[in-house]
Amino acid sequence: MDQTQSQAMVRQALIKAHDILGKLNNEAQLELGQGCKLKMIEADSYVFRQGDDGDSFYGLCRGAVRVFKQSPEGREATVKILTAGEIFGEAIMFRRIPYPADALVLEDASLLEIPRELFMRLMHNEGFRSDFFMAIMSKLDYLTRRVYFLTALDVEDRFFNYLFEQYGKLASYRISTSKKDIAAAIGTVPETFSRLLQRLKAKGEISWEGDELQLSQQVFKRYEGA
Amino acid sequence: MDQTQSQAMVRQALIKAHDILGKLNNEAQLELGQGCKLKMIEADSYVFRQGDDGDSFYGLCRGAVRVFKQSPEGREATVKILTAGEIFGEAIMFRRIPYPADALVLEDASLLEIPRELFMRLMHNEGFRSDFFMAIMSKLDYLTRRVYFLTALDVEDRFFNYLFEQYGKLASYRISTSKKDIAAAIGTVPETFSRLLQRLKAKGEISWEGDELQLSQQVFKRYEGA
DNA sequence: CTTGTACCTTGACTTAGGTCAAGCAAGTAC
């Protein structure tokens, strides 16, 4: 088997494993596999920058990507930290505009780059359309909650909500995101986040050794409803 | 002409004038007009409350509605102030969940209430689907900007951005929203907003008499790029 | 071994903006 063929098979496998793209029917997956491009991007590189021209959106198959916007003065707002199985950059599919945000790779990532023209063809596929739709609606939902989360909650609440949002409600977490990035994700600075963690440790509400984070019983009780 | 017939004509006219619903083709508009319900709701009443069961979304034809979420402690986050031509409540169309936010009428409103079952039928209409899609995408865009706006900008920047977002870049505005509601929209409290306005007036950057707001030249220069 | 460089923590300080309470102006109800 030649090189080109085996790469095509890798793409096909990645598509199949993807939460959204994997729901396409076989023909559509094949079409997608032929028209998309696999990109490996290592941590600390950008997938795209705000203002870049482009006509592709991305499916994330491995790793993590942080999407954020920067103000002229350099303050930045993290819109979302994406993990495997999500899509991003779809905002520019319907209007020919530059990317409206930065997308920075946090953990070495495998991405499927899907050009607009292919996307438009896929949109004729009833199944893809409805899954794409669902994905967009759940992003809408996420952003609505995020607006709430950033305006109405303090840093402590935002931290726990972030955990639950990103990992679900567990007693124990294996954290791969750096504290600096978590701080950005919950809309604060590393110093404040560090102090929060000290305070929580002191109160015995959490323990965090290496990459293992544990929450105490009381924390769960506190967030029972949410 | 009897009562029922004339009400049907009113609905039909409202649909035609609506930015999104008005783009439906004639048959679809007719179907919509027959299946939807016209509601007049006066200021300070709720269209729905967070947690309410429901299976309709709304097209706003007149007036203004504020959509917001409340924290258990009563702090609230305004998600969006809607004006004529927009739709809202569509989040529950794809999943059978209670409304995830409150929708409060700010100015006497005319609403078209569209039940899920009808919505699903309309979704088969190619034109409606694509317009609905565009509307959702632009909401997504709006919310992304809003996350940025709430995290990375201070109250002053948020105020001017709100004006430009809501009315466009004018030299003179006729403001119908109360200061209290504007304060909520820009994510602050009336006191802080009031102080901001005094400061801006003192610096000669704005004047605000009655419902007439004027911006000075320097303000425009400052926000040229944005 | 030493130098560098991220990342994280800690301390001292500042500040934007929230809270609480009082007062005022305009509209409406009686």
Added chain:
DNA sequence: GTACTTGCTTGACCTAAGTCAAGGTACAAG
């Protein structure tokens, strides 16, 4: 008229969280 309400303003005060600067700690490069 007086009283009540609602929206807005002002003052005094407080505090969560940001900024700036200095250290640690650990891993990587020379």
